[in-house]
Amino acid sequence: xxxxxxxxxxxxxxxxxxxxxxxxxxxxxxxxxxxxxxxxxxxxxxxxxxxxxxxxxxxxxxxxxxxxxxxxxxxxxxxxxxxxxxxxxxxxxxxxxxxxxxxxxxxxxxxxxxxxxxxxxxxxxxxxxxxxxxxxxxxxxxxxxxxxxxxxxxxxxxxxxxxxxxxxxxxxxxxxxxxxxxxxxxxxxxxxxxxxxxxxxxxxxxxxxxxxxxxxxxxxxxxxxxxxxxxxxxxxxxxxxxxxxxxxxxxxxxxxxxxxxxxxxxxxxxxxxxxxxxxxxxxxxxxxxxxxxxxxxxxxxxxxxxxxxxxxxxxxxxxxxxxxxxxxxxxxxxxxxxxxxxxxxxxxxxxxxxxxxxxxxxxxx
Amino acid sequence: xxxxxxxxxxxxxxxxxxxxxxxxxxxxxxxxxxxxxxxxxxxxxxxxxxxxxxxxxxxxxxxxxxxxxxxxxxxxxxxxxxxxxxxx
Ligand code: SF4
Ligand code: SF4
Numbered sequence: 043x044x045x046x047x048x049x050x051x052x053x054x055x056x057x058x059x060x061x062x063x064x065x066x067x068x069x070x071x072x073x074x075x076x077x078x079x080x081x082x083x084x085x086x087x088x089x090x091x092x093x094x095x096x097x098x099x100x101x102x103x104x105x106x107x108x109x110x111x112x113x114x115x116x117x118x119x120x121x122x123x124x125x126x127x128x129x130x131x132x133x134x135x136x137x138x139x140x141x142x143x144x145x146x147x148x149x150x151x152x153x154x155x156x157x158x159x160x161x162x163x164x165x166x167x168x169x170x171x172x173x174x175x176x177x178x179x180x181x182x183x184x185x186x187x188x189x190x191x192x193x194x195x196x197x198x199x200x201x202x203x204x205x206x207x208x209x210x211x212x213x214x215x216x217x218x219x220x221x222x223x224x225x226x227x228x229x230x231x232x233x234x235x236x237x238x239x240x241x242x243x244x245x246x247x248x249x250x251x252x253x254x255x256x257x258x259x260x261x262x263x264x265x266x267x268x269x270x271x272x273x274x275x276x277x278x279x280x281x282x283x284x285x286x287x288x289x290x291x292x293x294x295x296x297x298x299x300x301x302x303x304x305x306x307x308x309x310x311x312x313x314x315x316x317x318x319x320x321x322x323x324x325x326x327x328x329x330x331x332x333x334x335x336x337x338x339x340x341x342x343x344x345x346x347x348x349x350x351x352x353x354x355x356x357x358x359x360x361x362x363x364x365x366x367x368x369x370x371x372x373x374x375x376x377x378x379x380x381x382x383x384x385x386x387x388x389x390x391x392x393x394x395x396x397x398x399x400x401x402x403x404x405x406x407x
Numbered sequence: 408x409x410x411x412x413x414x415x416x417x418x419x420x421x422x423x424x425x426x427x428x429x430x431x432x433x434x435x436x437x438x439x440x441x442x443x444x445x446x447x448x449x450x451x452x453x454x455x456x457x458x459x460x461x462x463x464x465x466x467x468x469x470x471x472x473x474x475x476x477x478x479x480x481x482x483x484x485x486x487x488x489x490x491x492x493x494x495x
Contacts, residue, residue, distance in 0.1 A: 199463070205465075348447055349447070373450060373453065373454045375449060375450040379450065398450065
């Protein structure tokens, strides 16, 4: 009988220490998984610029992950995957972790990921509050069923990935961030729904878990992606260029725009003015922020576009084209942020660049 | 990393990211009044220093007190010293 994913860390966890790990933003446990592929699609487009993640981590790199996890407070590491028991070098890693006084366990495929199990029991899981998964390609996931890479240990320190992650920040603040009936459920303190199931079903890792048997009213209260951006960004037609928010990932989003002849940025020859690409990037990041804040006040924090740089125009869009705009919050300092963006038509990149934005925050007051 | 290396790499950041002539890059130069940066440039400066030195710079009160290029040298030196004995 397979175990659900929440039970894998067993007795190493007690509720008190989970709360402490959330408060201190550290980890209690880690899974190193050798089964995930290196392909997470759009979610890693900006990450891969720095992480060279098409090859597996070396033994030395994995040892470094173990050392880093120890300094982050990890008490138990699970080595998982079909082949873990076969390789001597993985056994060496296990011994290395034990030498650091980290409890270890090995599992082939004998625990069942709730997100894909097809069952509809309440998951009673909060793994992402105190642990994460590192894949053999270096990607860090919040939990095995929530396939949103938060970063890659090849280009970043594990502690920086954990501290910088907006996805983890939202998940740890689940009582205020979960949307819909799960938020009002009597079990919210110990459950909060399977985030993997919610993400698979709606594209929103904070949506209610519609698979849970207790969740009978969820469907009509749940917002799914792709979502029209009308209610989540301040711009109105004709200034609003983007149409829908399609995908969410770590500090990033993918949006769509259908270019119309009556838009203000259309030149006489029917092509899109270069400045419109920056506006699309700005509107897409506003859509990401607006969606994250939907639950709170219904609007995005006040923000301004301050400038652009490194804009490269590589192609032309014309009326009738459907464009994809991918954006990533690359850096932040105080209220200021730098957002990277890529605008493409099918697989052809038309423009890429960076915008500088300012958002009202406590620090910028 | 020696102090001289830190000074050299920090000066490179000002030359490459803000196009400031080498001759102006002296420790006593005020980065706002003499070198022409403004508050909007601080996020670019933070990113450029992170990339150049491989360090992570979070919201840090020490940055608010930076006035001169010499203050930046000292700030990077202290970051590097902290990096040698990583803390959470
Ligand atoms: S949230 Fe779901 S997929 Fe993730 S660990 Fe919990 S039960 Fe498993
Ligand atoms: S409704 Fe949501 S919070 Fe309640 S038991 Fe089901 S999954 Fe858990």
